[in-house]
Amino acid sequence: MSAGQTPRGPLRIRSLFDLPRDELFISGHGLCAGCTAGTIMRMLVKVAGKDTIIVNATGCVEVSTTRYPYSNWLVPWFHSAFENAGATASGVARAIEVLQRKGALPKDRKIRVIAVGGDGGTVDIGLQSLSGMLERRDPVMYVLYDNEAYMNTGIQRSGATPYHAWTTTTPAGKVWRGEWRTKKDIAMIVAAHKIPYVATANPAYPQDMVNKFARGLEVLDEGPSFIHVIMACTTGWRFDPALGITISRLATETGVFPLYEIDHGQFRVTFPVAKRKPVIEYLKLQGRFAHLTPAEIEEIQRLVDERVAEINRLAGKEVIGPVAK
Ligand SMILES: Cc1ncc(C[n+]2csc(CCOP(=O)(O)OP(=O)(O)O)c2C)c(N)n1
Ligand code: SF4
Ligand SMILES: [Mg+2]
Numbered sequence: 501m502s503a504g505q506t507p508r509g510p511l512r513i514r515s516l517f518d519l520p521r522d523e524l525f526i527s528g529h530g531l532c533a534g535c536t537a538g539t540i541m542r543m544l545v546k547v548a549g550k551d552t553i554i555v556n557a558t559g560c561v562e563v564s565t566t567r568y569p570y571s572n573w574l575v576p577w578f579h580s581a582f583e584n585a586g587a588t589a590s591g592v593a594r595a596i597e598v599l600q601r602k603g604a605l606p607k608d609r610k611i612r613v614i615a616v617g618g619d620g621g622t623v624d625i626g627l628q629s630l631s632g633m634l635e636r637r638d639p640v641m642y643v644l645y646d647n648e649a650y651m652n653t654g655i656q657r658s659g660a661t662p663y664h665a666w667t668t669t670t671p672a673g674k675v676w677r678g679e680w681r682t683k684k685d686i687a688m689i690v691a692a693h694k695i696p697y698v699a700t701a702n703p704a705y706p707q708d709m710v711n712k713f714a715r716g717l718e719v720l721d722e723g724p725s726f727i728h729v730i731m732a733c734t735t736g737w738r739f740d741p742a743l744g745i746t747i748s749r750l751a752t753e754t755g756v757f758p759l760y761e762i763d764h765g766q767f768r769v770t771f772p773v774a775k776r777k778p779v780i781e782y783l784k785l786q787g788r789f790a791h792l793t794p795a796e797i798e799e800i801q802r803l804v805d806e807r808v809a810e811i812n813r814l815a816g817k818e819v820i821g822p823v824a825k
Contacts, residue, residue, distance in 0.1 A: 513710050519546045524574045530564040534734035534741025536748060537561050537645055539703045544614065544643060545575055547713040551611045553578060553592055557585035557626060559618035560652045560733075561645060580615075583625040586633035589615035589640040612717050615642045619660035620650040623686045634693040637723040641716040644686065644726070647733035655736040659684040662756075663803060664796055665788045667736070672791035682803065690726040691762050697725040699761035699770075704749035708759055708770050715763065730757045738787025750782040755808040755820055767814045775824035779804050 524545035531538050554577045556562045562579055565572040580588035593613040599605040617626055622644045649667045650656040657667040661679045666672045670679040691698045696719040701709040716725035730751050732744045739747055751757035759771040779801045783789040808820045
C-alpha cells in the first residue's frame, strides 16, 4: 500500500507490514525519551497519507514537533490555540469544500483533516469547540492523545486525570491523596453526539489502533470521527522510559482502558480480556501512584470493576472477564 491510500472497510490492515513504508512524521522531535506520543503520531500519518492536514492544539505534541524553524511533519500542519482545535479543523475542512466547489482544488482529491489534541485541550478547555464540530457533522477525525494531565505546562491535573493520581495540582500527602475526582468519560460524551465512529485505542495494540484510524478516516464522508488514544507519559506518570508500551498494555490488560469502538451505533469490544490482571500491576510501575495505601488500591480496583461491568453491559455479554486470582 502506498501513502495516501486508506484501506476500505473495517479491519483491513492485517499486519503492520501492510502500512506504507513512507515516513510522514520523522525523527528529530523533542518529545521526552520514552514518550509514546511519537509512535502514535507516526502511525496516524502513515495511515492517513500525504493528502492530510493536521490541526494541532497547543500541548506536548505541538511544542515538541514544530520547534521553529523545524518540523517533524511532512504533511501540512496547523497550530490551533489550546481551546479551539475542533473549530479550527472545522474551518479547514469547510474551506477545502469551498475551494473544490470553486475549482481551485480538484474535486476528486480526497484531503483529510485530522485534529490532534491532548486531554486538557480536549476534555476541558476545548470541549465546547469539539462538541460544536461534532454537532455540525464536520468531516474531521479528532484524535485525542490522553496522557491524563496538562503535561506541557508542568503536570497539572485535567478532567482526564485518574482517581488518586499525583499531579502538581493534586499533591499526595496526609490531607490530599492525589486526584479526588474520577476520570471524565470523554469517549462516551462524544458518542452521545451520535457521530458515525468513536473508538478507544492503545499504541501497545498497534494493529487495532491503525485500523481504528483507518476506519475513522473512512467514515468522514458521513460525518466526524473520534479516536481516544491512551498515551503513557514517562515524565508525568513517573516511570522508567523503557516501560511506556508495557504500561500501556497493562492499562488494557487490567481493564483500566478497555478497547472498543462504536461504529454507527454498534458497540464492540475490539480486545476482549478473558482474565484481567489486578490493577496493582498497572499502578505499581508508576510514580504518580507510589503514595497509595492498600485500601486506596482496593478502591481503584472497585472502580475499575464497575467500569468493566458497564462495558460488558454495553457489549451485551461478558467480553472482559474477572480479575485472575
Ligand atoms: C488559553 C490557554 N490557557 C493556557 C495555556 C497554556 N497551556 C499550553 S499547553 C497546556 C497544557 C496542555 O495540556 P494537554 O492538552 O493535556 O496536552 P499535553 O501538554 O499534556 O500534551 C497549557 C495549560 C494556553 N496555551 N492557552
Ligand atoms: S511530558 Fe510526557 S507527554 Fe510530554 S513529551 Fe514528555 S513524556 Fe511526552
Ligand atoms: Mg495532557
